[in-house]
Amino acid sequence: MIKLENAIKQKIQSNVPPPNAPSTIARKGHSNTLIDTGEMLESVTHMQAEEGGALTGEVGIFDEQNAKKALWNEYGTDRIPARPFMRPAIDENMDRIAQEMAEEIFDQIAKEFREA
Numbered sequence: 001m002i003k004l005e006n007a008i009k010q011k012i013q014s015n016v017p018p019p020n021a022p023s024t025i026a027r028k029g030h031s032n033t034l035i036d037t038g039e040m041l042e043s044v045t046h047m048q049a050e051e052g053g054a055l056t057g058e059v060g061i062f063d064e065q066n067a068k069k070a071l072w073n074e075y076g077t078d079r080i081p082a083r084p085f086m087r088p089a090i091d092e093n094m095d096r097i098a099q100e101m102a103e104e105i106f107d108q109i110a111k112e113f114r115e116a
Contacts, residue, residue, distance in 0.1 A: 001046040001048070001057045001058075001059050002046060003093065003097050003100070004046070004059045004089070004090065004093060004094075004097055005044055005045060005046045005059050007089040007090075007092070007093040007097075008044050008059065008085065008086055008089040008090075009041055009044050010089070011085040011086075011088060011089040012034045012035065012040065012041045012044070012085050013032070013034075013035065013041065014085075015031065015032050015033055015034075016033050016034055016073075016083040016084070016085050017033070017083070018033075018081050018083070019031065019033065020033050033083050034073055034083060034085060039066055039069075040061065040066045040069050040070055040073075043061045043062070043063045043066040043067075044059075044060070044061055045059075045060075045061075045062065046058065046059045046060075047062065060086075070085075070086065073085065074086055074087065
């Protein structure tokens with residue numbers, strides 16, 4: 001989950017096109033399309049829970065205000081062009097991350113059998 005969290009953060013920092021309008025760049029003082037105050041970037045995190053013997057995890061933005069900003073940027077509005085960052089980060093990294101998670105699970109199972 002941490003790797004997916006980091007992939008999303010990297011995508012936010014990558015200056016997702018289309019570029020900001022000149023007036024927006026002047027107001028912000030920089031041209032990074034998805035960073036204004038940095039709050040949305042800082043709010044990307046992961047959560048884990050165990051319930052009924054099942055371990056679950058989520059990666060995303062769980063702060064309501066920053067989640068709204070993320071949705072506006074991900075899908076666009078009538079005044080903000082879409083600058084997807086969550087879906088591309090997931091699409092570009094999920095196969096590799098799923099493989100790494102599966103390997104870790106198998107390693108832990110093998111470890112348990114060796115110790116038994």
